[in-house]
Amino acid sequence: MSNVQPTRILYIEDDVVTAACVQTQLEQRGYVVDLAMDGKNGLTKLEEKSYDVIAVDYHLPGMNGLQVLQSLAESQFMVPTIMITGAGNERIAVEAMKLGAGDYLIKDTDNNYLELLPGVIECELEKQQLITEKRRAENALHYRDTILEAVSFAAEKFLTCAHWAEPIQEVLACLGQAVATSRIYIFNNHHNEEGLLLTSQLYEWVANGITSQIDNPELQNFPFEPLFSRWVEILGKGQPLYGLLKDFPESEASIFATQEIISMAVCPIFVGNKWWGFIGYDDCLEEREWLPVVIEAFKTAANILGAAIEHEQMNQALRESEAHLAETQRIAHLGHCDWDMTSNTRYFSEETLKILGWPLENHLVSNEKFVNIVHPDDRKIIQNAVAQTIKFNKPYDTEFRISRPNGTIRYLHALSELFRDENGKPSHFFGTVLDITERKQVEKELHESTQTLSAILNAATDSIVMTELDTTCVMINPAGAARLGRTVDEVVDQHLCELVAPEVAASRSAMVEQVIHTKQPMIFEDEEREDLWFEHSVYPVLDDSGSVIRIAVVSRDITQRKQIEEALKKERDFTNAVISAAASLVLVLDRLGRIVRFNNTCEKLTGYTFEEVKKHYIWDCFLSEENIEICKEYFKNLVVTNRPALRHEIYWVTKNKTHRLIDWSHALLPNDKNEIEYVIGTGIDITERKQAEEALAHTLAEQKVILDNSLVGIAFINEERLFVRVNRKLEEMCGYAENELNGHTTEILYSSSEDYNNVGFQNYPLIKKGATYEMEHLMRRKDGTSFWCRLKVKVIDPNALSNGYIWNLEDVTEKRRAEENQRLAATVFETSTEGILVTDADNHIIMVNPAFTVITGYTLDEVVGKDPNLLNSGHHNASFYQEMWKSLVKTGKWQGELWNRRKNGEVYVEWVSMVVIRDASDTIVQYVAVFSDITKRKQTEKLIWHQAHYDALTELPNRTLFSDRLTHAVQTAKRQQEQLAVMFIDLDRFKWVNDTLGHKAGDQLLKEAAQRLIACVREYDTVARLGGDEFTVILGQIESMLNLKTIAERILNNLSQPFKLDNHKITIAGSLGIALFPEDGADAETLLKNADIAMYQAKEGGRNAYRFFTQQMNVLVTEHQRLENALRRALTCGEFTLHYQPILGLDSEQIIGVEAHLRWPLPTEHQRFPEQFLPVAEETGLIIPIGQWCLKTAVHQLKEWH
Structure with a gap:
């Protein structure tokens, strides 16, 4: 079925008859024609729909044809346009052509223009196609240059970086800007534990205003299959995948809907020959047609990225290989040797010295010394190897023995290569040395092991055969040959298929072919004759490349096992009968949760027959609504993780809609592949029992609330004096966690075993008769600390001692401590050397201690009921006492010095500490003052201070x-x-x-x-x-x-x-x-x-x-100090000099003596004269050492003159 779309034409014509004729004529030619009655209506249609050709009449109401063409030009509608008019002229035609009209037709009376119109339309379409292709070619050239720059930039970045991921964001940004796309991303493929192919987003670049997807969790560990199998097929072959998202399969397009993608292109990244991942380009702004040059650039970028990743992986592998090699040589104890033939010396590495048993510090030894440790029988081997190497210029590879200094013999493997000088003369050998003594020992042991294996094969009762791929026997043990009725020699080199019956040979050949094809072992059973069964295990023998080179077959007589299996079948039948008759619920489900077995007890409880529920899901039959989704989720996870469930209670809904509580548990039954095949469940109807338990639990809960909120510790003790139940107060009192005491003997709380035994021997006989035991005991907490408690023990029923006893414990530690503190306080009060005074809230003395009397001279009888101000000496003013009382009431305490007066009138100083005593309602009830006489200390302190100041x-x-x-x-x-x-x-x-x-x-x-x-x-x-x-x-x-x-x-x-x-x-x-x-x-x-x-x-x-x-004085002092320091330096550094002036005799005019003049030349100043510095020298005492220097220097000079 053709996908070619018909040509769409918009004809703007106000003459209804003409418009209808044109429409009919064109639709007969297969065109789709829309009509518009004026220019405005035509422009509106262009905004609503797209057209391949526009035909427009010149005479139109509101705006003529030229004005329509003008609007089209201004709106940049790139659609071929034809002007059709009944009264045109050359000027109109020229203007139409200037405004973008492709052709100009004049309506004639014979309607010849209707015959010409289809040809004109086809001509305009061809011209438009040429223009479009030219524009595409120009765009392609622009893209090519821009993208090639971006790809070159990427290649340069990857070549100059240490890690391919370092410049990736910069590279992606460059590519994105070059292609003018919205988003670029890189995904990496990997497999999960189940072998499922996943992919995860690693990096992303987005243009401004585009939503990033890098943090989208759905793009991490995204499974390719089953939704993206097409991607795996295309990308896995190295081909790109691109187009408009709307043209993608619905299963793929729905995934990308939230990412605002309009068109996308994805190129695979291959690292080596492995599909590593892919790089993708999204356009979120327009329906982009990905040009071939762009796709080729994308492929180039992907190849460069793959090469960069491969290069990094190769470098990493090389580094790891080098490190592995170095570590391997160290671990393998591989040494090296360099024999300099010019000096006839050898350099041995440290590892080589260890192998030879020589000291590690002597790396350079003579060749003669090395030859001397070579075994005499092996020296010729080395000489010949060296000669052959020199002659043929090939490395030598030899094994020989050496004798270590300790006398032990070691086997060495030497591999060495000859190096020549520039004249071609042998200069030195460089090679490696490996101690192979252990290998030689292993070879010996291997030979012995081979002999042992041969003995085992001869003794084996299983048939063991090794054949070529064509079933030619290579090796067979005696048991195998005997099974064929032949000797070993008769079977070896024979085709095994020729030694068995033709029908057996055919099936065996098929098994061998399957093993060769799959490279996997195969195990099968067959009955060779009546009541004689064998199990055959066929194993492929692989070489280092993984190719099958031989076949190993082990056959074992399993007749006895078959007999056991038959017995097990009978046992299974018996078990089925027991299940059917069992009083417990027995239910067998397949791994999807469908019922496959349903015993009679289940039928009675649920009201369903087995036929009614067979192959139905358990949740569709009798699970309550709240358990349906839980059960479905369980079986869903069961298939994936094989995770078993714990025993639990669950409600079933019977056929008559009643709810029954089932105590349910089940086991998982795996198949031979260790996959869960069945779930076998058993249960008991505990509805009535659960109701009774809930009633009991309610009663116990009420009792527990009472016990746990008791202000005393309560415990139930059994006849053996073990804790059965303990309330929270007792646990907290003794420092134990909830229920931690249960099951422990009460001895755990006694302070000693002796105390525990005494109570048992002396008191429990009376308690058993109904007497109540009450006594204060020193008990022990969990952390070992002790506390006092009042223990009260009473038997629950004297006539039924097995019901045990009740303990009541009350912590009296604080009470005893308070009593002890009271006794201690009374002792301290009476014996303290510090005076203690206690007043009531009105500041009337109610108690004083003996020390008070010693310090003040007043007795208790003299001061009781009086105000403490009777001790006032008048030393402190009223404001002092006001501040003292203010602080005492506010803070509850006060400390300081007080000057008071004794009974005898003597003034003394005391250091006093006062505190306020308040009752529970925070009302002041008493004041307590403790003071000591510090008069002598104050006098001493005053004397010391005066002497110091x-x-x-x-x-x-x-x-x-x-x-x-x-x-x-x-x-x-x-x-x-x-x-x-x-x-x-x-x-x-x-x-x-x-x-x-x-x-x-x-x-x-x-x-x-x-x-x-x-x-x-x-x-x-x-x-x-x-x-x-x-x-x-x-x-x-x-x-x-x-x-x-x-x-x-x-x-x-x-x-x-x-x-x-x-x-x-x-x-x-x-x-x-x-x-x-x-x-x-x-x-x-x-x-x-x-x-x-x-x-x-x-x-x-x-x-x-x-x-x-004045400041001038400071300057003089500074100068004086500077001059003094300079004088000291000059004396130390020898800066002084003596100038000698001769003294002449008046009569003889001869020199009769000299005068020594002290001078002080300075390098930075003019010479200083004595009158400038001698006064300072005299003042500071430096004049003495200066004078001694002058005298010593002059005498020394006089000695030289003489």
Whole structure:
């Protein structure tokens, strides 16, 4: 049946008669014609349908034919057009042609144009086809260039990458843009465990606006068959598959419906000769006609991708092969040797040295040494092999023996190749050495094994035969020959088919042919004669290539087994009879869930006969609705996984629609291929029993709720004192999980076996008579910890002891602990060395301990009912006590120091801790205070602090306290934006007084000077002694500089007044430096340092003076320090020189001596003269080592002159 579509023509004509004539004429020629009465209607039809040819009249209402052609041109309708008119002229024809008309017909009165019209139409169709083919050819050329660039790009990327997947996204994007497609993807094929061919998407590229499918789970492990068998057939042959999706089979097209695919092309990817997968191209925007050049490009891209994958696989295989070879050589203990014939030495690898038994460090040895260890009988073998290699230039391959240093003999296999120098002269041999001693031993053992196998074959009772493919006997054991009534020699080299009956020979030949064809063994049975059965096993013998080269046949007499099978049949028949008569339900199902056996009990229960349910699915017969899908799913999985089910309970629906509960279990019966063939199920109707159990369970559940919500532990104990049932409270009390105690003896909870036995011997006889046992016991939890409980035991029925006993346990550990704590607290209260005071909520004393009396002097009778403020010393103000009570009530506790007064009026310091006691409703009921007398400790601490912060001689603050006060003063001045002054005072001539009049006079001077300084400042100012004769003063809240100068002058004036020291009247002076905050420093350390600098400037400017610190002073100090450091370096590095000036005698004018002048040349400066640096040297004490250097250097020079 032809698929050629008829030509579709749209004729736009307002004359109804003319239109009908044209339509009739053309339809008689096989055309399909649609009519439009005006131009507007014609254009509307073009938008709704597609046409092969358009014919249009010139005279039309609304718009003429030229205007219609103009609209077609503007809309880019690429359809052949013919102008037909009754009153045309040359101008109209030319305009029509310009607007795209292919031809121009004039209606004549004889209607000749009707005869011409089909020819004109065919002509226009041919012209359109030529234009279309030309356009396709142009597009094909464009595609070819573009796609070839993309394919070249892909080839270049794959050649330069280490792994083919690295540039894949870039390659796919390039291909997608070149082809202008919507989506490109790569799938890889693989097989599952059942051998089913699957495919999975690996990579994908999509154009903008196209939905990605890379995360679609349905495209992973997608099965090709059965829906895509066509793909497997086409792609598997290496052919592409392409076209419009609507033309694909419905089974395929439905899969792609959700992916918005309109047309697609798929090319297979082959790696080597194996179909690896495929690369696909989707167009989701238009119905694309895939041009041959595009398909060829796709095939080329697929081939390049396959080659890249194959190349990577080959490289990977090569790497693995090389690694495998290296590892194999190591494991195989394969050594190598290099014999340099020029030096006649041999280099042996470490593995070779191990083989020879030589030390591993001596790799290079003489050839003579090697020859000496070769077995004397084998040396000729090596000599001949070497000679033959040199003569014929072929590698030698030989075996020989060596004698190791320990005397053992080893067999070696040597394979070596000769290398020659540029002159063709033999230069060295390089080869491998393998210890084959074990192989030689194996060969020996193999020979012995062959002999053993021969003996086994001779002794075997089965017939064992080895034949050629034409059944010529190669080997047969005696039992096989005897079965044929011949000897072994008579059978070997004979065709076995000639030695048996013709009908047997024919069947045996067919069996052999099948084994040769399938390469699989075959086992079959036959009865050679009455009551004589044999089982024949035919096995193919394969060579290394997998081809069958011989046939092995083992025949065994199975007559006895056949007799056993007959007996089993009889037993099976008996079993069937038993099943039919069984009281239990017996049901046999095939692996699809269909009923194949149904015993009488099943018929009685369900009301169905076997014939009614035979071959029906079980779920269609008597399963309840809720179990139908479960059962179907089970059998579905059963076929795939052979997974058995557990025993379970299930409802059956009988024929009369009643529900019966069945206790059901089944077994799976496999066939010879280990596939599930039958499911054999058995069941019991437990409907009535289940109802009784549910009633009992309800009762037990109610009882369990009561037991588990009890506030005491409850247990049921049997006659052997084993736990039968325990409530949750007891389990939690003893630390056990739910039901964990059940079945254990009660001894597990006793603290000892002795306690357990005592209760059993002494108390259980009375309990059995009805007495109630109640006693507190120390019990043991699971984790080994102990607890106290009150145990109450009572027999359930004295007349039926087998009913056991009931235990009640109540944990009394906390109660006993509280009692013990109360006793302990009373002891602590009475014996504590700390005072304890207890008041009621109104703060009235209700109890004190003996230590309270010792510390305060008050007895309990003297203070009971009174307020603790009777101890108040007045040291603390009211706000202190308010804050104390506020903290105590808020936090429930308070700690701190209190100054109280004893009964004798003495004030003491105590460290007290107070707590609030509240009842269950959070109401304060008591206050408890515990305190200790720390008076002596406070006195000691105060003395230590004073010694650490005050000068022992002058009682002035020392350096530590001064630093603290100065830091605090700076912070205060900074916060209040005030000025602060620091004075640094040094006593002039103090050292002279100390050295001349003695330390006692010096100490007296310092104490008097301190008092004079205190008298010069305000009460809140600080005067401190830093050490020696150095004093400092901190002046805060400075009102004016004039006031500061007045204080400085007052201090210097007071210090300059005479001091009376014993019988001496001494006058000294002071030097004073002043630094101001914040001008001269922002911290305490800087202020003190700058005040010190100002003091030294005052001392240098003349004694009994003061100076304010300036920045210039800092520069001078820095320069002074730099010069001092430079002097020390110059002395160490030898930078000084001596210049000698001769001294001439006035009379003789001869040199009578020289003067040595010290000079200090500097590399970066002009020479320094002594007056520039000697004052600093004298001040720092460096003048002494400098003078010693000058003297030593001058004497050494004098010695050289002499």
